Amino acid sequence: MRKKLPKFSLHFFCLLVYIFLAAPIVVVLLSSLTTTDYIVFPPKGITFKWYAELVNHPEFMQSFTLSIIVAFGTSIIATIIGTMASIAVVRYEFKGKSVITQLVGSPLLIPSVVFGVALLQFYSWIGIAASPIALVIGHIILTIPFVMRLVVASLVGFDRSIEQAAMNLGAGSLRVFFQITLPIIKSGVIAGAIFAFITSFDDLTVALFIVSTDVVTLPVRIYTYMQYQYDPIITSISSIMILLTVVLMVVIERVLGVGKVFASKN
Amino acid sequence: MSYLCLENVVKTFNKTEVVKKMNLEIEKGELVSFLGPSGCGKTTTLNMIAGFLEVDGGKIVVDGKPVHLLPPNKREMGMVFQNYALFPHMTVFDNVAYGLKLRKVSKAEINQRVLEALEMVRLSGYEKRYPKELSGGQQQRVSLARALVIKPKVLLLDEPLSNLDAKLRQEMREEIVGIQKKVGITTIFVTHDQEEALAISDRVAVMYEGRIEQVDTPAAIYNHPQTDFVSRFIGEVNHIQAEVMESNDDQPCKVSFDGYQQVLSHHVPKGVLSEFYLRPEKIQINLENNQGLKVLVERKMFLGSKTRYIFLNNNQYLFADISNTVFNPDQIKEGQEVLAVWNPEDLLPVKK
Numbered sequence: 001m002r003k004k005l006p007k008f009s010l011h012f013f014c015l016l017v018y019i020f021l022a023a024p025i026v027v028v029l030l031s032s033l034t035t036t037d038y039i040v041f042p043p044k045g046i047t048f049k050w051y052a053e054l055v056n057h058p059e060f061m062q063s064f065t066l067s068i069i070v071a072f073g074t075s076i077i078a079t080i081i082g083t084m085a086s087i088a089v090v091r092y093e094f095k096g097k098s099v100i101t102q103l104v105g106s107p108l109l110i111p112s113v114v115f116g117v118a119l120l121q122f123y124s125w126i127g128i129a130a131s132p133i134a135l136v137i138g139h140i141i142l143t144i145p146f147v148m149r150l151v152v153a154s155l156v157g158f159d160r161s162i163e164q165a166a167m168n169l170g171a172g173s174l175r176v177f178f179q180i181t182l183p184i185i186k187s188g189v190i191a192g193a194i195f196a197f198i199t200s201f202d203d204l205t206v207a208l209f210i211v212s213t214d215v216v217t218l219p220v221r222i223y224t225y226m227q228y229q230y231d232p233i234i235t236s237i238s239s240i241m242i243l244l245t246v247v248l249m250v251v252i253e254r255v256l257g258v259g260k261v262f263a264s265k266n
Numbered sequence: 267m268s269y270l271c272l273e274n275v276v277k278t279f280n281k282t283e284v285v286k287k288m289n290l291e292i293e294k295g296e297l298v299s300f301l302g303p304s305g306c307g308k309t310t311t312l313n314m315i316a317g318f319l320e321v322d323g324g325k326i327v328v329d330g331k332p333v334h335l336l337p338p339n340k341r342e343m344g345m346v347f348q349n350y351a352l353f354p355h356m357t358v359f360d361n362v363a364y365g366l367k368l369r370k371v372s373k374a375e376i377n378q379r380v381l382e383a384l385e386m387v388r389l390s391g392y393e394k395r396y397p398k399e400l401s402g403g404q405q406q407r408v409s410l411a412r413a414l415v416i417k418p419k420v421l422l423l424d425e426p427l428s429n430l431d432a433k434l435r436q437e438m439r440e441e442i443v444g445i446q447k448k449v450g451i452t453t454i455f456v457t458h459d460q461e462e463a464l465a466i467s468d469r470v471a472v473m474y475e476g477r478i479e480q481v482d483t484p485a486a487i488y489n490h491p492q493t494d495f496v497s498r499f500i501g502e503v504n505h506i507q508a509e510v511m512e513s514n515d516d517q518p519c520k521v522s523f524d525g526y527q528q529v530l531s532h533h534v535p536k537g538v539l540s541e542f543y544l545r546p547e548k549i550q551i552n553l554e555n556n557q558g559l560k561v562l563v564e565r566k567m568f569l570g571s572k573t574r575y576i577f578l579n580n581n582q583y584l585f586a587d588i589s590n591t592v593f594n595p596d597q598i599k600e601g602q603e604v605l606a607v608w609n610p611e612d613l614l615p616v617k618k
Contacts, residue, residue: 161351164318165409167338168345169365169416183355 025242032235039232050236060237063221067201070132070217074139075197081140082147082196083189087181089148090155108145115142116209123210130212138210139200146199147192154188190255194248201244269294269329269452270315270420276323277310277476284310286476287324297446297453298481299463302473303499308456309424311473315454316422317341328419344413344451348425350405352397358384358408359393365416383411386445403434410442414449421446421453427462439466460500464488472496491543494617503543503614504584510540524579526559528610541616546574548612549586551593551604558605559584563598577606 027041032050034043054060088094089101107115119138128134158181166180167173182189204219211220218241226234268291277285285307292298300308313319315326317338326334333341352361362383366376384390387407397405406426413421426442427435443466446453457463463470464484471481472495480492491497508521508528518529521540552558561577561584569587573595577584586606588595598604 159349159351161347161349162353164316164338165345165347165351165412166353166364167318168316168341168343169412170339170368171364172337172339175368180353184353186355 028235028242029239032232032239034232037231039230039235050232051240053233054236057233059216060218060221060233063216063218064237064240066132066215067218070135070139071197071201073132073136074143074200075193077136078140078143078147078196079189079193082144082192083151083185085144086148086151086155090152090158091160104148105145107142112142112203112205116206119206120209130210130215132215135207135210135215135217136200138206139196139203142203142206143196143199146195147189150188150192150195151185152188154185158184191252194252198245198248201241267327267330268292269296270454271327272311272315272324273327274324275311275314275321275326275334277307277314277319278322284476285314288476288478290471290478290481292452292454294452295450296468297443297455297466299455299457299467299470300473301457301460301463301470304458305475306473307476308458308473312422312424312454312456315420316343316345342416342419343422344416344418344420345422346406346409346413346424346426348428350397350402350409350429352405352408352412354397356396357393358389358395358397358400361397361408362412362415365412369416379415380411383415384408386414386448387411387441402430403438406430406438407441410445414445414451419452421451423453423455425456425458428457428459435462442466464500472499474499491614492617497543497614497616502546502585504546504549505616506542506544506582506584508540508542523559526557526605526607528613530610530613543614543616544608544612545614546585546587547572548608549584550588550607551575551586551598552607553597553604556605558607560603561606563600563602563604566595566598566600568595577604579606 031039031041031043033046033048034040035045035047035049036043085100085104089097116138119141123130123134162184163176163180166176171179202219203217204223207217207220208223211217216224218237222234222237270290270292272288272290275285275288276283284305288307288311290298300311302308310319314321314334317333317336317340321334324334325332328341353364356364359380362380363376366379371379380393381390384393387410389404389407389411392400392404392408397408400408406429409426423442427438430438439462442455455463455466464487467484469481470484470487472479472487474495480487480496482490482492487496487500491500497503506523508523511520511522511527513519518531520527520529522528559579561579563575564578564583565576567574567576568590571591572587572589573593575586575588577586584606
């Protein structure tokens, strides 16, 4: 008989891992509450003044809005393209299919610095100036693999006779897609959209190469700000980013169930 | 002209013809089974009728109108799938109502027709359930209601019972036939289960390698197989050989099965070995006189209402199924020699 790890030590190790994972986040959240005008942990006293102070830094709010817009645009377009590509890859045989699959997956393998340099080169070569659109295009390339991972997983094992049944009952192909296929793979598509949003919203490396003085996303703003100053404004704006991400994860959990999204078969 | 006609229908996959110039006529209200081993083209044919596969030649005509060029959503066929294919994100009610909504039927009428359809398949009260909350049999009944509620011209059933367990399968098949007769809908039933096909069909089309071997009533298929494949595929047969003793053109011919002489009504040329198929249940044991084929009782298998005997004659096995009420199996022992007898009319000539 195999010896079972005593329950106590199992729980203990789990707890250690959780603490290790969560500690940095907790440090950021708590140190944003400090009353000192430098970042310190544990915080000295508790105040929300650094959050109020953000109002005096419109450039942070601007960047925040820009990041949200870019992430939103990226998420929608990447989800549409990714979903269509997933259907093509799962259901059809065509020439160059494996090439496309590899190509689409490559942003996951290529370091994003390299991807950022490549994008910068390419944009200056074809003459696209730094703009939110240019950034969205870069992020779409970056996030399509995430969308495809999740959508492909929900398409594998999809019983196509369900679509045939709808056709048989009189539905044309568009109707079949929107009334039958899409609702059934919904969890994968929504999860893909949210992951695309988070990836774009969090991206620093690629954005660094594309920014200009008027196109500065929030991560880039935080990064450049930190090179000159190190006050709790940084931690307060970081806390807002963390909370937004947490809210999105909770939405996934509530709407779909995280387990369901990753287990991914119905 | 019949209600549903297949005229020289051909289907080719990768240069091999899987359905070869198939012709079939089905009358209105008739239930016809496509029966055959896997790969015989029965499901392919059904998919061509439903429109999920294009025909590569020939015509499909329903009610006088050619339909083989229409997309599946314009064909007015109701299909029931092997794996039910219910819409998992819709309730039972919405599943059944789907086809009616597409036809822009009024809400009140949809409501009424869906409830009627669910009542017909004995699922009243299940409207708000989701498919995953139902058993396999219930799911298949929803699928049947969904197909029938649109009043299709033809009902297509693709191995609808093969995912159910044996007992439920029998109940469901009787239910399907009952509903089919009540609604009076022209139906094609694809199955590889011959008992199922024989039990429910008005006619059975036995298919093999892309061809229809024989289309006939179940009794005719069983008792008068027209081809060698049908003889071997339907039911079980013993393959036996006889020597032709006497044969004149205008006289019945006399044959001998290893000394067991019989007179046949049909003519076989003299001096050849003639081959026959003989069904196990047509064989009896003779303990009264010395007429019959001498066989050794190799094994007895008690099967409840009947007993299967495995006989041996000249290194040839012969299977016999004899009802235990007709013949008490305790009368003979394994290893004993007995006489096997049959009626010459039950011999099925081997067609080559």
